[in-house]
Amino acid sequence: MSLLSRDQILGAEDRTYEVVTCPEWGGDVRLRSLTGSERDEWENSLVRQVGDKRRLNARNMRAKLIALSAVDEHGAPLFSSADVIKLGSKNAAPLDRLFEACQRLSGLSDKDVEELEEGFGETQGAPSASA
Numbered sequence: 001m002s003l004l005s006r007d008q009i010l011g012a013e014d015r016t017y018e019v020v021t022c023p024e025w026g027g028d029v030r031l032r033s034l035t036g037s038e039r040d041e042w043e044n045s046l047v048r049q050v051g052d053k054r055r056l057n058a059r060n061m062r063a064k065l066i067a068l069s070a071v072d073e074h075g076a077p078l079f080s081s082a083d084v085i086k087l088g089s090k091n092a093a094p095l096d097r098l099f100e101a102c103q104r105l106s107g108l109s110d111k112d113v114e115e116l117e118e119g120f121g122e123t124q125g126a127p128s129a130s131a
Helices: 006-011 036-045 061-069 081-088 092-105 110-118
Strands: 017-022 027-032 047-050 053-056
Touching: 017 092, 027 061, 027 092, 036 047, 036 061, 061 081, 061 092
Parallel strands: none
Antiparallel strands: 017 027, 047 053
């Protein structure tokens, strides 16, 4: 096994793609894996502060992940954050199918979501200096 260099890691094309058939909509949707930053964005979108506690806000959780993952044939995003509510109002069957594919592509599991929820609790009074 050889060690990778900085340039090899940063230059690697490591995104993966999958096409998911959605007969309810009359065609296919192309999805791509999330970057680390996109996954953080999605996870942060699930956090809701309630007093001194953080709670999981699963509202439109599927639509948010799909919006970050769905791309056209050139790799450009199909949806913006402004489309999430409208996307979330679509049929749950294709949304579930797409959500499962998004999870698989980006290494997300149901356990990851459960751990997000379990990790929430009382927040510290002062921000951490180790950021």
